[in-house]
Amino acid sequence: MKKKAFTLVELLVVISVIALLLAILMPALQKAKEGAKTIVCTAGCKSLCTAWTVYASDNDGKIVAATTGYSTYFNQLSKDPLLCPNPWVDWAGYPSDTPDNKERQIQAIKQGVLYPYVNTPKAYRCPTSKRIELRCYTIPDVFGNLASVGANYMGGQKVLLTMLEIKRPSERIIFLDEGYVTYGGYTIWYDRAEWWDLPPTRHNKGITLGYADGHSGFFKWRDQDTIDLSQGKPGSSLSQPGNEDLAMIQKGIFGTLGY
DSSP: OOOOOOOHHHHHHHHHHHHHHHHHHHHHHHHHHHHHHHHHHHHHHHHHHHHHHHHHHHTTTBOOBSSOBOSSSSSOOOSSOSSOSSBSSBOOOSOOOOTTHHHHHHHHHHTSTTTTTSOOGGGGSOTTSOTTOOOOEEOBTTBTOGGGTTOGGGTTOOOBOBGGGOSSGGGOEEEEEOSSOOSSOBOBOSSSSBBSSOOOOBTTTEEEEEETTSOEEEEEOOOHHHHHHHTTOTTOOSBOTTOHHHHHHHHHHHSSOOO
16 A cells, blocks of 8 residues: 655644744743743852851851952952952952953952852852853942942941941842843932942843842843843933832842932
8 A cells, every 4th residue: 555645735734833832832941941041140149148147157257348359450369458348248350251260250259258158169159140240149238338338329337347237138239130240239329219330130131139148039120221231222221210120239239228
């Protein structure tokens, strides 16, 4: 008995159905993949939050400095940190593809005072980060950053140096998944509805946050202006009155709104 072969039309129909199914499934698969990265990021952030609290417990309530220890802004690891005696990580310059950059970035993490508590460099990096970015988390300036004392963006708020000074620790943001980090902490205005550092948009249009009581979680941005600014959309502004995302971050960092 002669077998019946597929006609060209039948093959085209099958291919079209497969293509349609892929078009339907790919966004869902991508979302699931990003969701898995969010879980890993949240876990890494939580481990740092726990280390942050344990360090304070081991040091008479003194918290780590938000800024990094550094000897230059670019590419030298610190021997004697200039800005603080207890930098949570060191600074090895901005991420790059230079041959020794990865080693220096890892060494900078190891020289931080939190490394004895979280001694796995991968915990300092979100899987969404670029290949050359070996650290993505940052601490707001108000926590232990002596370089911020008297800064105009602090709006008269004092820099906190001990756990006892932190009111409602379950509401206070001590870590943010910033992505591309700098040598300083995360900077934001206290007394005006305005961003200083850009709002990071990570994963499914949100940000991973860690809190002073040791817990962490993912917050999805609610205002499109936040996302537009973070992505550099033309016309977007640092000043965003009425933005609930901005108010949430400011209140989480400072404990109150200054406007």
